[in-house]
Amino acid sequence: MWSYCNPVDVSFGAGAFEALPKLINGRRYAIITYPDAPFEALTQSLQKVAGAAVLVINDIAPNPDFRLLGDQCARFDGLPQAPEVLVALGGGSVIDSAKVYAAALGDFRRVQRFLETKEGGSELGATPIIAVPTTAGTGSEVTHWATVWDEQSNHKYSLALLGLYPEHAVVDPALMLGKPAGLTLATGLDALSHALESIWNINANPVSARHAVFGAKTILRDLPALMKDLGNLDLRSSIAEASLAAGLAFSNTKTSIAHNLSYPMTLGWHVQHGIACSFTLPVVLESVKGIGGFREDSLKDIFGPDLGAGAQQLTAFLAELGVGHRMNDHGVPSTAFRMIVDEAFAGERGRNFVGQKENFLNAANRLGVI
Ligand SMILES: NC(=O)c1ccc[n+]([C@@H]2O[C@H](COP(=O)([O-])OP(=O)(O)OC[C@H]3O[C@@H](n4cnc5c(N)ncnc54)[C@H](O)[C@@H]3O)[C@@H](O)[C@H]2O)c1
Numbered sequence: 001m002w003s004y005c006n007p008v009d010v011s012f013g014a015g016a017f018e019a020l021p022k023l024i025n026g027r028r029y030a031i032i033t034y035p036d037a038p039f040e041a042l043t044q045s046l047q048k049v050a051g052a053a054v055l056v057i058n059d060i061a062p063n064p065d066f067r068l069l070g071d072q073c074a075r076f077d078g079l080p081q082a083p084e085v086l087v088a089l090g091g092g093s094v095i096d097s098a099k100v101y102a103a104a105l106g107d108f109r110r111v112q113r114f115l116e117t118k119e120g121g122s123e124l125g126a127t128p129i130i131a132v133p134t135t136a137g138t139g140s141e142v143t144h145w146a147t148v149w150d151e152q153s154n155h156k157y158s159l160a161l162l163g164l165y166p167e168h169a170v171v172d173p174a175l176m177l178g179k180p181a182g183l184t185l186a187t188g189l190d191a192l193s194h195a196l197e198s199i200w201n202i203n204a205n206p207v208s209a210r211h212a213v214f215g216a217k218t219i220l221r222d223l224p225a226l227m228k229d230l231g232n233l234d235l236r237s238s239i240a241e242a243s244l245a246a247g248l249a250f251s252n253t254k255t256s257i258a259h260n261l262s263y264p265m266t267l268g269w270h271v272q273h274g275i276a277c278s279f280t281l282p283v284v285l286e287s288v289k290g291i292g293g294f295r296e297d298s299l300k301d302i303f304g305p306d307l308g309a310g311a312q313q314l315t316a317f318l319a320e321l322g323v324g325h326r327m328n329d330h331g332v333p334s335t336a337f338r339m340i341v342d343e344a345f346a347g348e349r350g351r352n353f354v355g356q357k358e359n360f361l362n363a364a365n366r367l368g369v370i
């Protein structure tokens with residue numbers, strides 16, 4: 001027995017951004033975006049055709065943090081009438097911030113209480129969201145959770161509520177043409193990680209696995225070419241579609257061990273999310289040889305019949321993109337390895353993993369991660 005569900009309407013293609021006024025459809029709306037010039041221009045052009053937004057939040061910073069979210073949520077409280085829909089124009093940090101505002105209804109303390117105590121869920125809202133991703137990476141446009149960071153207490157939370165699935169995802173690869181190399185690489189590898197993490201996952205199902213196989217194969221094929229030709233719209237489209245597929249896959253499974261290994265490396269050593277959650281993928285792959293069933297079949301569909309050789313190929317793929325597979329390559333001391341691994345396996349995402357800690361440690365030894 002299995003089931004698959006994703007309720008998000010998706011519009012995909014270069015120029016899809018033009019459909020936004022029709023999707024807003026006369027509702028009071030807010031725009032959430034970054035402060036940079038291209039996003040300012042898109043904000044202006046949208047308001048020209050869709051009418052003025054009731055609120056523009058344009059100070060989104062990478063990795064939504066308690067402190068800034070508290071200040072931003074209060075801006076909703078000061079409005080004469082709350083927006084009926086939130087247009088999130090940006091990457092994961094923008095879409096995740098919009099999910100927090102949708103739940104907070106003008107008061108971030110509601111969300112904070114829920115994250116810290118798991119209480120007060122019935123007081124949370126779910127303002128509809130139209131997600132317009134400008135990175136091909138997080139898949140947040142088709143998931144029902146937001147990653148929320150509290151740098152002060154060195155903690156990462158996941159705000160997960162079924163009401164937070166965006167109403168609509170508008171994926172326009174033309175908006176991604178200006179992404180610089182480092183961001184293109186990190187977000188592309190984040191999407192690869194989502195695809196693979198959804199396969200070696202206790203929540204995997206045959207539909208999520210098919211999305212994941214397509215997503216992973218496409219990234220392995222096209223990301224190196226895109227890195228050499230960042231202005232190529234066909235390659236941008238291909239990676240955007242792969243990221244969407246990975247999103248559809250892990251929307252039903254959540255992530256797994258590679259993500260749980262990544263969070264302390266991002267919080268403690270500032271390793272960029274997409275790099276932190278992907279450089280350990282070869283070790284995880286090597287460690288799940290022999291898991292059997294449709295999960296192993298899916299991995300063999302991507303990497304060929306010998307998953308050990310697949311792990312070597314994946315290490316070489318990452319190396320070609322300049323991503324080393326050792327902790328030291330990312331400034332994380334080898335002495336932290338055991339603590340990171342122990343915590344990752346004990347945590348919620350770690351418990352989604354179908355593999356064994358002992359196999360992981362052996363694989364880490366064989367591949368020389370520390
Ligand atoms: N909710 C989910 O399902 C989910 C999944 C994975 C990651 N995340 C979270 O998403 C966040 C990372 O999101 P992200 O990787 O998309 O990046 P981001 O939203 O943090 O943006 C990083 C930078 O990229 C720039 N940028 C974005 N789009 C651009 C474009 N088209 N052209 C030029 N510059 C652009 C922005 O100005 C910003 O400074 C993290 O907080 C991570 O934890 C959420």
Ligand SMILES: [Fe+2]
Pocket residue numbers: 138190193194259273277
């Ligand atoms: Fe991720």
